Amino acid sequence: MKKIACLALVFAGLAGAAHAAGETPVPPQLNWSWQGPFGTYDRAQLQRGFKVYREVCQACHNIKYVRFRNLSEPGGPEFSAAQVRALAAEYKIKDGPNDSGEMFERPGRPADAFPWTFPNEQAAAAANGGKAPPDLSLMVKARTYERGFPWFILDALRQYSENGADYLTALLTGYEDPPQGVEVPAGGYYNKYYPGHIIAMPKPLSDGQVEYPKGPNGQPVVPETVAQYAKDVTAFLAWAAEPHLEARKRLGFIVIAFLLLLTGLMYFTKKKVWADVGGEIEDRPVTTFKGPG
Amino acid sequence: MSKHATTYVPKSAFAKWFESRLPIVGLIHSSFVAFPVPRNLNYWWTFGGVLFFMLVMQIITGVVLAMHYTPNANLAFDSVERIMRDVNYGWLLRYLHANGASMFFVAVYIHIFRNFYYGSYKAPREVLFILGIIIFLLMMATAFMGYVLPWGQMSFWGATVITNLFSAVPIIGDTIVSLLWGGYSVGNPTLNRFFSLHYLLPFMIFGVVILHVWALHVPGNNNPTGIEMKSGKDAVPFHPYMTVKDGFSLVLFLIFFAWWVFYMPNYLGHADNYIPANPSVTPSHIVPEWYFLPFYAILRAVPDKLGGVVAMVAAILIWALVPWLDTSKVRSAVYRPLYRQFFWVWFAVCILLGWLGSKPAEGGYVIAARIATIYYFAHFLIILPLLGLFERPQRMPGSIVESVLGRGAAAPVPAGATAAPQTQG
Numbered sequence: 001m002k003k004i005a006c007l008a009l010v011f012a013g014l015a016g017a018a019h020a021a022g023e024t025p026v027p028p029q030l031n032w033s034w035q036g037p038f039g040t041y042d043r044a045q046l047q048r049g050f051k052v053y054r055e056v057c058q059a060c061h062n063i064k065y066v067r068f069r070n071l072s073e074p075g076g077p078e079f080s081a082a083q084v085r086a087l088a089a090e091y092k093i094k095d096g097p098n099d100s101g102e103m104f105e106r107p108g109r110p111a112d113a114f115p116w117t118f119p120n121e122q123a124a125a126a127a128n129g130g131k132a133p134p135d136l137s138l139m140v141k142a143r144t145y146e147r148g149f150p151w152f153i154l155d156a157l158r159q160y161s162e163n164g165a166d167y168l169t170a171l172l173t174g175y176e177d178p179p180q181g182v183e184v185p186a187g188g189y190y191n192k193y194y195p196g197h198i199i200a201m202p203k204p205l206s207d208g209q210v211e212y213p214k215g216p217n218g219q220p221v222v223p224e225t226v227a228q229y230a231k232d233v234t235a236f237l238a239w240a241a242e243p244h245l246e247a248r249k250r251l252g253f254i255v256i257a258f259l260l261l262l263t264g265l266m267y268f269t270k271k272k273v274w275a276d277v278g279g280e281i282e283d284r285p286v287t288t289f290k291g292p293g
Numbered sequence: 294m295s296k297h298a299t300t301y302v303p304k305s306a307f308a309k310w311f312e313s314r315l316p317i318v319g320l321i322h323s324s325f326v327a328f329p330v331p332r333n334l335n336y337w338w339t340f341g342g343v344l345f346f347m348l349v350m351q352i353i354t355g356v357v358l359a360m361h362y363t364p365n366a367n368l369a370f371d372s373v374e375r376i377m378r379d380v381n382y383g384w385l386l387r388y389l390h391a392n393g394a395s396m397f398f399v400a401v402y403i404h405i406f407r408n409f410y411y412g413s414y415k416a417p418r419e420v421l422f423i424l425g426i427i428i429f430l431l432m433m434a435t436a437f438m439g440y441v442l443p444w445g446q447m448s449f450w451g452a453t454v455i456t457n458l459f460s461a462v463p464i465i466g467d468t469i470v471s472l473l474w475g476g477y478s479v480g481n482p483t484l485n486r487f488f489s490l491h492y493l494l495p496f497m498i499f500g501v502v503i504l505h506v507w508a509l510h511v512p513g514n515n516n517p518t519g520i521e522m523k524s525g526k527d528a529v530p531f532h533p534y535m536t537v538k539d540g541f542s543l544v545l546f547l548i549f550f551a552w553w554v555f556y557m558p559n560y561l562g563h564a565d566n567y568i569p570a571n572p573s574v575t576p577s578h579i580v581p582e583w584y585f586l587p588f589y590a591i592l593r594a595v596p597d598k599l600g601g602v603v604a605m606v607a608a609i610l611i612w613a614l615v616p617w618l619d620t621s622k623v624r625s626a627v628y629r630p631l632y633r634q635f636f637w638v639w640f641a642v643c644i645l646l647g648w649l650g651s652k653p654a655e656g657g658y659v660i661a662a663r664i665a666t667i668y669y670f671a672h673f674l675i676i677l678p679l680l681g682l683f684e685r686p687q688r689m690p691g692s693i694v695e696s697v698l699g700r701g702a703a704a705p706v707p708a709g710a711t712a713a714p715q716t717q718g
Contacts, residue, residue, distance in 0.1 A: 037556055065374045134568075137374075141559055142567035149648060161557045164564065195577070241567075244377075244384045251385070252555025259548045266541040273537045277332060277529055 027145055027170030027193055030231065032162050034238065037253060040246050041239050044213075046077035048222070049236025052210050052229050057136060060128060062116035065137035066240050069110035075246035076239050084110050091115055129187045131200055140164040140234065140241040164241075165234050167193065172230035175203040205229045300327045324510055329528035330535050331516035333697045337407040338514065339542035340400045342535075346543055347397040348502065352495050354390040355439075362442065364488035366481035369444035370569045388558040394436050395561045396550045398584035401429060409615075410636055412624030413515040419616040421508035424501055426612050431498045433585070438491040440582055444484060445566030450579045452479045452487070458592070461599040478572070518696045519624025520689060527693035578653060586650030587643050591669065593654045594662040604666065611673050618673055620681025623689070631684045639672045 033042040050071070053063070068088040071079045079087070088108035093115055096103035108115070118124035124132035144163040147155055155161070174193035178184050188198040205226045212220040212228075222228050239245070301322035303312040312319055361380050363372035376383035405425075408414055414422040437455060441448045456473045460466040475482025513522060522528050529535070553561060561583060565576050581589050588605050595601035626633040642665050649662040690696040 065371075065378060070378075138567040142564050144564040156557065156560060159556045161560050248384060248388075248555055248558070252551060255551050255555065256548060259544055259551060263541070263544050263548070266537070266544050270537045270541045273533050277534065 024145075024195055024197070025192055027166045029160070029162070029166055030169060032165055032235070032238070034235075034245055035162050036159060037249060039249060041076065041235065043078050044221075045232050045235045046239050047079070048212055049232035049234070049239075050077055051212075052205075052233040053136075053236055055210050056204055056229075057233065059117060060124070060133040061136045063114050063137045063237075063240050064116065064135050065113070066243075067111060067113050068108060070243055072110070073243070076243055077236070081110070088112060129200060133201070136237055136240065138241045140168060140238040142241075143167050162238075165238050168237065169230045169234045171199075172205055172233070173226055324506070324531075325536075326530065326532040328510060328513075328531040329522065329525075330514050330531055331522055331527055331693050332529045332534070333516050333518065333693050334514060334535070334538075335517055336538075336542055337403065337410075338516075339539045340404040340407065342539035343400045343543055343546050344397070344404060345502065347393060347400060348495065348498060351390060351393050351397060352499070354386050354393065355492070355495065358386055358390055359492060362488075364442070364485050366444060366484050366570070369442065369484060373443045385554075388554045390439075392550065392553045392558060392561060394439060395553070395582070395584065396546070397432065398436070399549075400546070401432065402584070405429070406640060409639075410626045411515055411517055412519055412619070412621075412626065414612075414616045415619065415624050416616065417512045418508075418515060421505060421512070422616065423613050424505045424508055426609065428498055428501050428505060430609065431494055431501065435491060435494040435498065436582065436584065438487040438494070440566075441484065441487045442491060443566060444570045445563075446568040446570055446574070446576050447563045447566040447579070449479060449570035449572065450576055451581055452483060454579055455581070456483070458598075458602050458605075461602045463599070480572075515624060516693060517625060517627060518690060518693055519628070520693055520696075523692050524694075580651055583647070583651070586648070587646035588650070590646040590650035590662045591666045593650075594659065594666040604670075608666075608669065611670065615673060615677065619677045621684060621686070622681070623686040628687045628689050629680075629684055630687060632680050635672065635676050635680065639669070642668050642672070 032039070033045065034040060068084050068091075071077050071087070072081050072084040088110050091108035091112070091114070092105045093108045093112050094103060095106050098104055116124070118127065118132070121132045141164055145167050147163070170193040171191060174191045175189060176192055178190035178197075182190065182197070184190050184198060188200060189202055190197055191199045207226055208224050210224065210229060212222060212224050215221045222232075242248075301312075301319040303309045303318070308318065358376065361372065361376045361383065363369055373387070376387050378384075380386070408422065408425070437451075441452045456470055456479065459469045459473060462469060471477065473483065473486075474480065475486055516522075559567075563580065580586075588608055591608050592601040592605040595604045621629060621632065623629055626636050646662065646665050646669065649658055649665065652658045654662075
């Protein structure tokens with residue numbers, strides 16, 4: 001035990017040394033509606049986040065793994081089927097070839113995936129200073145920040161797996177003037193949460209940029225601020241990355257409840273079975289009792 | 294397995310007819326029903342059953358996933374996303390399979406540490422133990438190739454780093470690497486052959502598992518005392534005693550498994566693997582899956598490339614010599630006061646190596662990894678041989694029954710018998 005304690009000290013020492021070297025701030029941990037074993041997405045938040053995505057992000061990015069029909073499926077923003085049909089029809093989808101061998105454009109259908117503003121990677125890269133804006137379908141699962149020892153153990157116990165969402169929100173709100181002495185190259189922007197701090201994406205959000213639904217008093221139900229936009233669009237992208245999260249957590253509860261019940265039954269069965277040999281078992285020489293040889 | 298004495302008595306006319314032609318029911322009966330196991334097996338002995346369950350589960354989920362997966366460099370990533378989004382319960386299958394690999398390694402590491410703590414590798418179980426090492430090596434190969442299949446950034450770069458290791462082999466190294474790649478870099482042919490091998494190896498594991506169980510059933514189980522069963526009093530039949538105990542343990546393990554699958558399915562993976570493979574962008578920090586980290590730390594601790602590869606491979610192969618490096622006649626650490634402490638130090642060093650493997654290879658981490666690597670090998674090459682010569686084992690009970698039910702249950706043993714060699718030990 002003493003040795004383990006010594007070892008823990010060594011760990012802590014090394015971790016401290018490592019921490020002193022890094023200078024990127026740790027993204028704050030926010031409260032997300034979908035965290036924890038009973039978490040669900042907030043429909044209104046996903047709908048607002050989708051509005052931010054459409055009006056801001058979509059100019060450069062895509063969510064190619066998301067299909068229009070997903071927007072009306074359970075566990076997501078849950079727009080009505082009619083809304084989704086109307087929405088899909090606003091997009092132009094390249095289809096074909098038709099019977100005369102021509103490619104043609106048609107209005108989108110719910111079964112279509114979101115189309116990208118750019119015809120291909122190269123066009124997107126050419127229009128954006130040499131690097132194509134990444135697809136956002138999986139962004140919340142594709143980004144994280146380092147937790148280190150011992151936090152990664154505590155995270156596993158308290159089910160903290162919203163690292164990606166916390167990082168993304170921090171990134172969207174992390175644009176600021178570079179500190180003195182930091183040179184920002186042309187085509188780059190300073191972001192305190194971005195690793196290396198120089199990001200190619202200009203500050204995407206500003207206060208009042210996207211109009212939010214109004215409450216009965218004529219005021220928006222949530223503030224039209226960068227902080228709120230960032231959270232809402234992150235929530236939408238979290239759903240886009242993990243559309244079956246609600247079904248997963250629901251099934252998880254049933255599975256674990258069943259297993260706990262089964263644990264109890266197994267425990268008492270085992271106790272009962274083993275009670276028979278609490279004393280002695282039949283005395284037979286072990287030699288007549290060998291396995292298959 | 295032909296000449297076995299079985300207590301199975303076929304009852305129906307059909308069973309008699311069948312048994313006289315193919316005595317497989319008798320074989321199963323004597324192996325998994327009447328098979329005598331020491332009555333004092335603790336819960337560390339239930340992980341063999343857990344491992345068998347995990348192997349079967351990985352094969353079943355894997356076969357179904359293969360029905361939906363496309364092993365092509367341009368389509369693999371998209372096909373995995375299609376499984377996650379559009380295949381009915383595809384997300385469940387994939388998360389079960391991906392986390393199942395991690396759980397498989399959790400169970401196998403417990404199984405291996407149990408083996409070292411209780412000296413299960415000692416005579417007459419050396420072949421059983423070496424078969425276990427072969428299974429572990431096959432598992433590592435299977436898990437590595439499985440991680441390549443989603444064709445994300447970590448898949449691609451992990452494959453690049455690991456396959457490049459083979460180039461350190463003198464003379465034939467480059468040929469081996471070209472053969473693994475199917476070209477001059479990791480690409481579509483690599484993905485194709487890895488998929489094929491990833492499907493093949495689990496069935497090879499299954500074959501070696503059968504040998505492992507066969508080799509177990511010749512001498513029977515070791516047990517926490519390390520004393521062989523001496524009479525029927527020491528044993529209980531496998532069924533119902535071990536089946537119910539293994540079952541109970543398995544259910545607890547499944548709760549642990551479900552925790553990851555349903556609540557933190559991506560926690561044990563890497564965020565980078567949700568970025569499609571890109572040969573022109575190297576991730577800032579290439580890390581293997583957690584279960585390879587101790588060996589990765591050993592690889593990087595050695596300044597020379599070939600030396601690192603040799604050390605990494607030797608870190609596992611050295612286990613095969615442990616039955617002969619360990620000179621103590623006493624099996625179980627329970628009766629070995631010094632070995633018990635050295636075991637825990639070695640255990641801590643393994644964990645430390647794992648943590649160091651996840652850190653960048655720079656500064657203090659490298660120095661720590663070198664010290665830990667030296668200790669890791671010293672444990673086997675210096676400490677184990679010497680301990681057997683200098684350690685005074687504690688007094689052992691005369692039999693398993695005595696250790697379970699107290700000394701009153703069996704005749705007392707003379708004090709001088711403490712360090713005496715056992716009949717088969």
